[in-house]
Each structure stands twice: as structure tokens, then as C-alpha cells.
Amino acid sequence: MLRSHHLGQLTDNELNTEITLCGWADRVRAKGGVNFIVLRDRYAKLQLNVPQEIMEVESIGREYCIKIQGILNQRPEKDQKPEQNGAYELQVTSLEVLNKSDVPPFIVDDREEINEDLRLKYRYLDLRRDCMKDVVTFRTKLLNSVRSHLNSLDFLEVETPMLMKAMPEGARDFLVPSRNFPGEFYALPQSPQLYKQLIQVSGLDRYFQFARCFRDEDARGDRQMVHTQIDLEMSFVEEEDVFAVVEGFLNKIFVDAFDKNIDAPFMRLTYLECMKRFGIDKPDLRFDMELFDLDSIMESSPYSYFKETIDAGGRIAGFTVKGGAKELSRKEIDKFSDYVKAYRSKGVFWAKVVGDDFNGGISKNIPADQKANLLKLADAEDGDLIVFIADTHKVTNDSLGNLRNHIAKRMDIIPKGVYKFLWVTDFPMFEYDEDAGCYIAMHHLFSMPKEEHIKYFETGELEKMHGCLYDLVMNGVELGSGSIRIHTEEMQQKVFDIVGMSPEDQQERFGFFLEALKFGAPPHGGIALGVARLVMTLLGMDNMRDAITFPNASSTRYALDNSPSKLDQDTLDDLSLEVADKK
RNA sequence: GGACCUGUAGCUCAGUUGGUUAGAGUACCUGCCUGUCACGCAGGGUGUCGCGAGUUCGAGUCUCGUCAGGUCCGCCA
Numbered sequence A: 001m002l003r004s005h006h007l008g009q010l011t012d013n014e015l016n017t018e019i020t021l022c023g024w025a026d027r028v029r030a031k032g033g034v035n036f037i038v039l040r041d042r043y044a045k046l047q048l049n050v051p052q053e054i055m056e057v058e059s060i061g062r063e064y065c066i067k068i069q070g071i072l073n074q075r076p077e078k079d080q081k082p083e084q085n086g087a088y089e090l091q092v093t094s095l096e097v098l099n100k101s102d103v104p105p106f107i108v109d110d111r112e113e114i115n116e117d118l119r120l121k122y123r124y125l126d127l128r129r130d131c132m133k134d135v136v137t138f139r140t141k142l143l144n145s146v147r148s149h150l151n152s153l154d155f156l157e158v159e160t161p162m163l164m165k166a167m168p169e170g171a172r173d174f175l176v177p178s179r180n181f182p183g184e185f186y187a188l189p190q191s192p193q194l195y196k197q198l199i200q201v202s203g204l205d206r207y208f209q210f211a212r213c214f215r216d217e218d219a220r221g222d223r224q225m226v227h228t229q230i231d232l233e234m235s236f237v238e239e240e241d242v243f244a245v246v247e248g249f250l251n252k253i254f255v256d257a258f259d260k261n262i263d264a265p266f267m268r269l270t271y272l273e274c275m276k277r278f279g280i281d282k283p284d285l286r287f288d289m290e291l292f293d294l295d296s297i298m299e300s301s302p303y304s305y306f307k308e309t310i311d312a313g314g315r316i317a318g319f320t321v322k323g324g325a326k327e328l329s330r331k332e333i334d335k336f337s338d339y340v341k342a343y344r345s346k347g348v349f350w351a352k353v354v355g356d357d358f359n360g361g362i363s364k365n366i367p368a369d370q371k372a373n374l375l376k377l378a379d380a381e382d383g384d385l386i387v388f389i390a391d392t393h394k395v396t397n398d399s400l401g402n403l404r405n406h407i408a409k410r411m412d413i414i415p416k417g418v419y420k421f422l423w424v425t426d427f428p429m430f431e432y433d434e435d436a437g438c439y440i441a442m443h444h445l446f447s448m449p450k451e452e453h454i455k456y457f458e459t460g461e462l463e464k465m466h467g468c469l470y471d472l473v474m475n476g477v478e479l480g481s482g483s484i485r486i487h488t489e490e491m492q493q494k495v496f497d498i499v500g501m502s503p504e505d506q507q508e509r510f511g512f513f514l515e516a517l518k519f520g521a522p523p524h525g526g527i528a529l530g531v532a533r534l535v536m537t538l539l540g541m542d543n544m545r546d547a548i549t550f551p552n553a554s555s556t557r558y559a560l561d562n563s564p565s566k567l568d569q570d571t572l573d574d575l576s577l578e579v580a581d582k583k
Numbered sequence B: 001g002g003a004c005c006u007g008u009a010g011c012u013c014a015g016u017u018g019g020u021u022a023g024a025g026u027a028c029c030u031g032c033c034u035g036u037c038a039c040g041c042a043g044g045g046u047g048u049c050g051c052g053a054g055u056u057c058g059a060g061u062c063u064c065g066u067c068a069g070g071u072c073c074g075c076c077a
Helices: A052-057 A116-121 A129-154 A195-202 A239-258 A271-278 A307-313 A330-341 A366-380 A395-410 A488-497 A504-519 A531-538 A569-574
Strands: A018-029 A034-040 A045-051 A065-075 A088-099 A175-177 A186-187 A206-214 A224-237 A267-271 A315-321 A350-352 A357-359 A385-391 A423-424 A432-433 A438-443 A469-474 A478-484 A524-530
Touching: A018 A088, A034 A052, A034 A065, A045 A052, A045 A065, A052 A088, A116 A271, A129 A206, A129 A224, A129 A239, A129 A350, A129 A531, A195 A224, A195 A385, A195 A504, A195 A524, A206 A524, A224 A488, A224 A531, A239 A423, A239 A469, A239 A478, A239 A524, A267 A271, A271 A395, A307 A315, A315 A366, A315 A395, A330 A385, A330 A395, A357 A366, A385 A395, A432 A478, A478 A531, A488 A504, A524 A531
Parallel strands: A045 A088, A267 A423
Antiparallel strands: A018 A034, A018 A065, A034 A045, A065 A088, A175 A186, A206 A224, A224 A524, A315 A385, A350 A357, A350 A385, A423 A469, A432 A438, A469 A478, A478 A524
16 A cells, blocks of 8 residues: 555544555645645545655645655644644655646636536546545445345345347437347347346346446436436335335435435325326425416406317416515516427416405406405415416426426525425326327336226227336436336237237347246336436436536537547448448 | 527636727746645736638627537437
């Protein structure tokens, strides 16, 4: 070892002894005659007192990697600082520069606001910052908590292949050309879905893995093309058994990391109830502002648009912004209409509550005999603002679900340090794809329909068919989703049929899987949770990139190595590939 | 594929109605300073105003295009 201690190991026991330390020069304060260097390593900082003779020999700049020998001293009483090692100071006897440093492109300091572009390009410097080291440390702790909890429940940690058969359903696959089989390709796993089911067929009845997943789709603030999931699958279980396991390891995370328990079991809402009350399948339950329906109130409005919306089978719904009439300017309220345009809405209707009447916006078109009913329905009083949308179910729900979050942020009513978990259950199995002219799976093709909905296969009422499908939501973030799976060949074929897959296609693409279901495949189910989303949400961050050591930019290019990159002709030839000009 | 926002010194940012030599803080360099701790003091500008056209007597500023980053829609079972 080049060092005798790291900076997290210094205690009164080390006082007045000679120690050797390694780290980086965080700051250099040369006073002329007396010189201080702040040494930083992964664990902490420590002030070095460097004699003038040494200072004159070695010139030390920011981020120089140095090795120092010296005596650990107590700092003079009046100079002691409250932070870690703030009472200590190393009286340096020798100093060696292990490696000098260019002037860094930004100062390694939590207080600096740095362009993210630059942070990603120099991620190794960004990671020297405390806030980033804390994330990496937290993530390690979190995964340890999960692993130890699942171990205690006899889960087996099993790896699955990183190169597998391409699956045209759902997200685009990342494809890997095969050198040995010209013209054929592997795909990187979007998830280990089929493998974890096969593990259940094999009788290894409790599986988990920290699985890397790859999807060739555009990135977002909460979505990366490469991500890690806590992936698990269990045999002979029902939904509640899966929920209990997840609630168990989440509680373990809270106990280990925050020293507190969480309220379990979590709240449960069916998908339909959730959409009715929040307009979105991942509601943030840290604040109220639940939706209410205004069909009966606006039906008789002189503004005929409302009646037309109802007749067309649409939805009129809204929510109350407590104190919104007082706090929000006309200009801000108008901006809400711009905000919901992204969700295809034509605009937001609004009315301020003044006394027991309405003012501004759509007020004049609220039927007089319905005003009292609306106040009651909206639970509104003087100074509140009512906002609502009238459109198709999809547009109304999308708009309100997102506007609710948007306004909550603006009104600053989201409490900090609060974690609200929710299971959303009974998602629909299928949705009709207008473009393709057929049904597609809303989640994936391997989820079991609700037993009481299996009859809809016969009646053809496929929109009504809900599955044993569930999402875990925390603070408005979808942490993960799972389902009880189909475990018989017959049922699996039925679902493949519905989405328009011919028997030949089924054999070609999933023959190996259908065959496995024939050998006594047990009932099973599971779930997968995104690790970065979990870290991000638990630490209250709003960008997933900050929760990942080496993320890619939202363009999906990596700032660090500038990948992807072109290949030379020999490599292409070896893989039997030709690059076509894209028009 | 689409909408919006951003791009000026190493970094964070200001820059008026188009008008002289483009600024501030910080970093950096030089010198001074024996208890600083985001040390201080004095001095120093280190710039392809993202890039390319255009309008104009004149463009950091206006127009068009383009590139990069961000947020969102589409997409993402």
C-alpha cells in the first residue's frame, strides 16, 4: 500500500503519529511562509500544513495526485472546523507528486453549477465531487440491501445470456452481427423475460438478477437505452406474494440507508380507478388535487362544446388548485393551456372561485343552477382555482395527469423527504392499434389475463380484458412493472393469436418457449424494477443521468468516448456487413 | 420524425433600439503575504460571440440554414 490510512480512518488514535496519505489537491492556499493544501480522497478531506522548504521545491496545482508523509496534529483550538477531520491537520514532512494535473475544465466542487455536457465529457472529474460519490455509494448500499434480503428468502442469483434471439415486438433491439453466421444477428436483451420464465420451468423457483437491459429507443430524463433492473421471478405465487417480496426489500433499503421503516403493505389501485382519480397510471400521491368529473354539471352549459364532448363519448374532468386564484396570475393560468397542448389538448378551462361564485375564464358558461354543485364537487372555496379539460378520454387524462404534477410543482405543495408507494393493478391486456389495424399487447405477450376476464377471448371484447399486471409507483415515478405469467401453451397461443401472429410465426419466433410450456411449466410471476429510477427517486433527483456513473446523453451518444463510431472496412468484411447510404 | 429552450473568456453568466476597442465574477498566470480554510492584496484578458450563409454603411444583437446540449410529444410491452 502506498498509504497507511485513508481520510475516513483518522481518529484521535492517529494523533501525533506519523502517517502516509494519498489523494488529490483540492485547494492550495499558499500564505507565504505558511502553506495549506486541502487533500481530498474518496472518503473525506484533510488540511495539510506544508513547510515553506517543501513548497518551494514542489509546485502543486489543483487535482495533482500526491502522496504525503507527516505527523497528524490537532489544529489550534480556534482553527478547528466542525466538518470531518476539521480538528486535524497533517504536519507534512515529505511530499511526492504521483501525477500532475492539467488545470481542470471545471472546479471539483458541489457548489459549482456545471454544464452537463462538460460533466459527461469529464465524468471522471465529475465523479470526484461529493454529490456524485454519494450517489455511487448509495447505489452500492441499495443493491447490497436487496441482495441480502433476497438471499434471506432463498432466491437464487442466476445470470442469463447477453446475446439472444431478436424479438421484433416492442422496443427496437440492439443487434449484434454474427461473424460465424454471416447475415445472422444476435440481439442484446431488452430484459431477460423469457429466460427468467424458463428458469421457473426448470424448477429453480425463486430467481433474481441485477440485469442489464438494452433498448434501442430515444432517451429521456428518466430513460436510458442501457439500464439495470432488479429482476425477479417466483413460482407458485399470486400477485400479493410478489408484492410482499418487493415491499420487503424496499423496507430493507429504507432501514439500511435511512434508518427507518416504510408503511407496508402499500396502497393498491386498479388501473381504471387510478385513471379516473388521477388521469395517469403513475400518480404522485404526495399531494391531493384528485380529479372530479363535470359531465353532469357542464352538460347544460350554453357553450355547446361540452354537450358535444359528452355525446362523442369524451371526458370532462378537472381538479381544484387550492389558493390558485390568489397565487396564479392570468398569464400563468394561460400558460397551462400551452403546457397541455403537448398532450393534444386544445386548452384548459378555468374559473376562479370568488366568494361562492365563479369569476373569469369559463365562468359565464357554467350553468347558474350548477354552481353550488360544482363548488361542492370541487371542494372549492374563496381564492381557489378550478381547472378542467373536455376532450377524448385519452387527451383529458393525459393532460390532467401531467398538468396536476406541473401545477403541484408551481404551487410548491410537494413535501420533501416523503415517499408514497402505490401498486397499480389490473392493467388492460390489449389496446387497439389504429395504424396497424390490430390489437397489440399493452405490457407484453406473456402476462396472464384476469381469470374472470378469460371469457372475453370468446366474446371478442378484448378492450375489457385486464391482466394480472401491475406497476410499482413511487412519488409519481414508475419504478417497475410485472405480472403473473401465462404458463400453459394453450393460453400463450391464444394471446399470440390475438396480436395477429400466425402459427408459423409463433413457431419461428417463440417455438422454443412454447415447447418449454409443454413440460409441466409451473404457475409463476415476477417483476423488474429500474435501479437508476429507484436511486434517483429515493435521493430526490429529477434526472436519471445523475444516478448513473456513465450515462449517455439524450441524443444517445456517449460524451466520453464519443461512441457510436464508424467501423473500418476490414471489420465490416469480417462481419459480412455493408453500410448503405441512408437517403 | 416533430415542438420549445439554450449556446458569448477554462467555468458561471451579463451584453439596451443593430453602432466606437465585447464585459462581470471566478478560474488561470506573475508578484506580495507566517493560521488560511471558497484565504487576502496588487497586476495581467487568455474570445472563431457554436458553425455557415443572408439583410445592412455596420450583426454578439435581425433572417434563414446547420451543429451540439436540454425538456417534451411520437417512440419506449
